[in-house]
Amino acid sequence: MSEDLHARWACCFSPAEVAQHLTGVAAPWCVAAGWALDLFRGEQTREHGDIEIAVPAAAFPLIRDRFPGYVFDTVSDGRIWENATPQELAATHQTWLRDPATGNYLLDVFREPHDGDTWICRRDEGIRLPYRDIIHHTEDGVPYLAPELVLLFKAKHAREKDQADFDATVPHLTPAQRATLAGLLARVHPGHPWLADL
Incomplete structure (x- = not known):
């Protein structure tokens, strides 16, 4: 911008x-x-x-x-x-x-x-x-x-602010939300580096 x-x-x-x-x-x-x-x-x-x-x-x-x-x-x-x-x-x-x-x-x-x-x-x-x-x-x-969907959209570019948002949000996700995000990432962005932290 x-x-x-x-x-x-x-x-x-x-x-x-x-x-x-x-x-x-x-x-x-x-x-x-x-x-x-x-x-x-x-x-x-x-x-x-x-x-x-x-x-x-x-x-x-x-x-x-x-x-x-x-x-x-x-x-x-x-x-x-x-x-x-x-x-x-x-x-x-x-x-x-x-x-x-x-x-x-x-x-x-x-x-x-x-x-x-x-x-x-x-x-x-x-x-x-x-x-x-x-x-x-x-x-x-x-x-x-839902935060897991927000992070799915942020994963495409993973700019500095997106990485910071991921790092700050993941500790607050429930196990079910983490599993949902991992499944969505694997489907939409296979091999995404965030998967290792979920």
Whole structure:
């Protein structure tokens, strides 16, 4: 992310602010990526350059309607389409909420494949799990993606922050969560170095 683009994310929402906007929305949604791991561990462990949520692709209009006055840009391979058309949305899965008054980005929305109430993994469509099993909640009700799935997505690039997130999260996983992550890694990223630590 360029320095200019990074600066445009400096005022992004907190998980609690996202939850406030989406209270009562009739669709499963959850905080994803690094923030999800912090919610799982019960504390913020590092700075976050943005905040991501995951939603079923078909439910995106319900999410969009909760942010009147803002616009959604779609993003793919480093390119940004401002105020995305339905066709541009259909061709991508990542969407950034922008404040048109400031140009700042406040929220990153992943529009995920699904079959009704079943989540489908973008990396392997054979991995399908009920939303009720993969969305957890903090004590104050903020939904977040199961840590084993967050780490599965982080494994692809395993950047320095991803390795730090893995190292900090694994000690908090239950044996069942470790086994699930190991099975998913072996399937999606065979031979991944993280397998040795699970």
